[in-house]
Amino acid sequence: MSDPGTARGLTDEDVDQVTRLVESLDRSGFDFLQVELGDLRITVGTGEPPVPGAAPPPPAAATPAAVPQAVAPARNAADRPDTAVAPSAAPVAAGSVAAGSVAAGSVAAGSVAAGSVAAGSVEITAPTMGIFYARPEPGKPPFVAVGDVVEETTTVALVEVMKTFHSVAAGVRGTVVEICVSDTDFVEFGAVLMRVSTE
Amino acid sequence: MSDPGTARGLTDEDVDQVTRLVESLDRSGFDFLQVELGDLRITVGTGEPPVPGAAPPPPAAATPAAVPQAVAPARNAADRPDTAVAPSAAPVAAGSVAAGSVAAGSVAAGSVAAGSVAAGSVEITAPTMGIFYARPEPGKPPFVAVGDVVEETTTVALVEVMKTFHSVAAGVRGTVVEICVSDTDFVEFGAVLMRVSTE
């Protein structure tokens, strides 16, 4: 999109690209979008512009150089006036953050990785809201631990809704790199349960 | 769009491109757009321009002449839902539009021309709301006509508020290039009455 060697104006292609970014963000329902590439930086959004230091860095994970980045959904926690009700259960906002980042990231031309998803890793999300069980029964070992290798069909957890247990399959082949919820946590629909490295 | 070697203003093409960006943002419902490319930096938005330091672009000053900057006020007229009552008197929206444009123009560092004010011309505005009289009395010739040369103290019009007549001095030395209101028009406070070329 820009060539640092030769200073120039915006080409039709540049404008088309930015317009597409604006339209895509508009459809997305997110609050702002920043794109930086070399000396190129694009910011689109609603509300106040991003805070200086806070703006560029992606929410998680190191990203390879030269990969255009990253959309931080502004309103997840901030707009909810009071998130302090939360009882014992862990509020699983992570699910929506990840979704947001993926959507915006996929807009960035040439992007290989998106938002909070580390390169080469895949998220396993909750197929239903409910209580997360890491083990088939109390006292038994967990279905999987960090470092375990899983196949698509490996059961990695159960989610219970009023005595109905839904088994969660890995859905991907790889190595478990993170388990994001604790045994018997309450998880929302779509919450990230685990991350699996496919490399 | 900008060439660090040769400082210059905005080309037609630049404006077309920026216009497309503005229109795209305008359609989108977002509040602002920033584009930076090398030393190019574009900021479009609603409300206050981005805080200096917080967001990349400094709103004014400090920027070398080579950096063209445009801040487009997004919603001057659009926000007024219905301006259509207008009775016999001429609605002088020009006053407020011009004010908006001037404000925006003054933000642009190194900009030679701002908004609706032509290069080298100065506006004479209404010192009070009232009825504009181009002539000292009915039947007499007007105070000034286009092409006339005026001094600072030359009376160019009268504005009447309930039988009180306020004389309007040119306030500047130059040539009248445009008279923007007709004799006996109602003018709002600050409305542009005439333009005087000072070149």
Next chain:
Amino acid sequence: MSGSIRRVLVANRGEIAVRIVHACRELGIETVLAVSEADRDSLGARLADRAVCIGPPRAPQSYLDVARIVTAAVATGCDAVHPGYGFLSESPALARACTEHGLTFVGPTAAQLEAMGDKISARRLAREAGVPTLPGSEQVRTPQEALAVAREVGLPLIVKASAGGGGRGMKVVSDVAELPSVLTTAAAEAAAAFGDPTLYVERFVRNARHVEVQVLGDRHGHVVHLGERDCSLQRRNQKVVEEAPAPGLPLQVRDALHAAAVRLARRIGYESAGTVEFVLDRDTGEFFFLEMNTRIQVEHPVTELVTGIDLVQQQLRVAAGEPLAFGQCDVVHRGHAIECRITAEVPSADFRPDAGRITAWDPPGGPNVRVDTHCVPGYLVPVYYDSLLAKLIVYAPTRAEAIARARSALRRFGIEGVRTTVGFLDFLVGRPEFADATMTTHTIADALGEFAPADAA
């Protein structure tokens, strides 16, 4: 009030979710809003103390799933569930599951929901309470039974599903020869829609007005009524414009309606807000019981405006076990209120639902103009749910002033991005039948031909 309800799970969406959150906050009750994936960023989710995503957008896996609702309520430390209207609001299964899990269901008991949910049972209870019902049948099993009823009651008849209600699953029969085939079709449809093919038959009132009475009971045996509403302006059995009080009702009819509704509510020991619906025959002046809705109604605000009583807060108070703080004589009726339901529909395309992003949302303001809504600028109207965007409710000392205020407010309502019924509502409220209060449940169908939608121009 904060005694026995501290945190409520709001098991609904849209404007009623916002309404319930407001009512709870005023009572010092915390709120957890159950949201589908499509409603994560809704206004209700922002206003509630917490939102919990319970499932994907489609209602059967989210708003209609009893297990998920109850699990969400327990897991977030709620002690009560408010079901709003629609969805699970009249579900005995939800009420029962709440009780089993130590949750207060903000509504009547499961038994009351069942008694009134079965329309044949409801008819029987009404008769027992001395409330007039339409001449008709209990369950009809065969065409022969239906023909016998037809001979007794006369034509036209209306065939209804016992598990239906709210205008769903009804067929009018004007020719006795059609009866057998209509019964077959209706039974199949009822089985498909409600899981129950049971049908019954009633006399059909052609020239009908729909009038309903708001009742409110507590767990201490008190029942009061809060007056009636007229909801005759309907399109395909869906209410479009409602008002309180019902205009032009003779005083003795009005009193009889109120008394009948209170009798029925007392008969079943009703202990929440509820609505007893009647059909008024314009030709004979008679009224008959239609059904009882055992939940808050969409149109409850018109009653709130003419009585000054907050019905949603009253629901919460009686659910918490409080006795009603007022008696029948403390209910002061004053002025007139009209509600217009603004939906995302395209009048020029036979009211097909519209969806999309609301680019401009500029509701009218000023005193005595109330807008209950979940919409904001930039809101994306999802395709998964009903098309109600907002309820515009106006109050004025007189009906004529209320009509003028409603029309003025409709004309000031600025919505862009989706097509709405605002212009159609302005047309309706401006109809002569509405002005002189001669509207019937057929007025909209009859008048539709004269409506020239702006969007068709």
Next chain:
Amino acid sequence: MSGSIRRVLVANRGEIAVRIVHACRELGIETVLAVSEADRDSLGARLADRAVCIGPPRAPQSYLDVARIVTAAVATGCDAVHPGYGFLSESPALARACTEHGLTFVGPTAAQLEAMGDKISARRLAREAGVPTLPGSEQVRTPQEALAVAREVGLPLIVKASAGGGGRGMKVVSDVAELPSVLTTAAAEAAAAFGDPTLYVERFVRNARHVEVQVLGDRHGHVVHLGERDCSLQRRNQKVVEEAPAPGLPLQVRDALHAAAVRLARRIGYESAGTVEFVLDRDTGEFFFLEMNTRIQVEHPVTELVTGIDLVQQQLRVAAGEPLAFGQCDVVHRGHAIECRITAEVPSADFRPDAGRITAWDPPGGPNVRVDTHCVPGYLVPVYYDSLLAKLIVYAPTRAEAIARARSALRRFGIEGVRTTVGFLDFLVGRPEFADATMTTHTIADALGEFAPADAA
């Protein structure tokens, strides 16, 4: 109604300009809003059919300039001028200039404005109408005259400017030795502030309640009252919290107040909305006339909520020559309403006004919560005018519920960017003196020491 008023020039700003624009639009009247340069982009300017910039921000060259207001009205084809409150609302000069230019002044006649604007004249008229006035004087010219009054009336005394009103230009004298110097100072201040040094003297009521009665007259000789308001919670003679009805008033006192107010209004053939203000002596139970305000009041919404009558529309109707559409017995009082004035002031810094840009503006919603305001997110609070940002008005069936609703709504009111009195109002409405309705005009001053502003922490 559209008969005789087609287009109104709204000669005011802030929340009341928005309020008037709403009222006009509902009546089908077009609006032109006169704005200063500082208010060009205000909410009122956006809502009005047209805005006209009449001058620079400072009020003497804009909102206080009779000639500019009248010129703007004539030039934009208006046939009436609504002055709101403050600014020129009680200016006989504006009323007269309107008449001379064929414009309808939405208010009483110039003669009525003059009669009540001169407080000595108003006292005389009240006495003539059989309305109790405080023991005191006509104009006092010398210290000797004042001393004679002091001997007759006793101490403490209050020295007032005849051209004052609304709490301005008043001094309390507790020691007779101070009287001469106070008179000299007060006369000089009155001359400077109002262009008229005339003073008068009244008994000062220490333990006082401020109660006022809303009246409404037309040009056909009808006068009704719309009940009373209590406005005792004042800071430096400025009202802070108002409510209707006045709590704990014995029925006979209430009736006597209403009757007195109507007598005075009838005495002068009053033909608009107006307010007769009284002081109630808590020690003796007596009440005395204070002054009559010949305009819409800031606190008019509390009366609107308990009567259901739109006072601004009534002003427009009677100005258009319509007779009142209702009589005294048609006015139904129901429930309780409380108004809190939210101002941009810093409680921890002795309530110094704050200005600046409102970065977040999130007023509470829900039924029975009304917010009259001109503020929106991003609004720049100008330094030129008073600091009123919004009026929060709540309604409930009982006073206790209204207090709870007010506190809940205040706590939900989200404002960022300027400092406001929201927290202070929550403190005030939560005071025991307010709960048990024993507040006086000194309650705020007495309680202030116990207030710990959040912004001072």
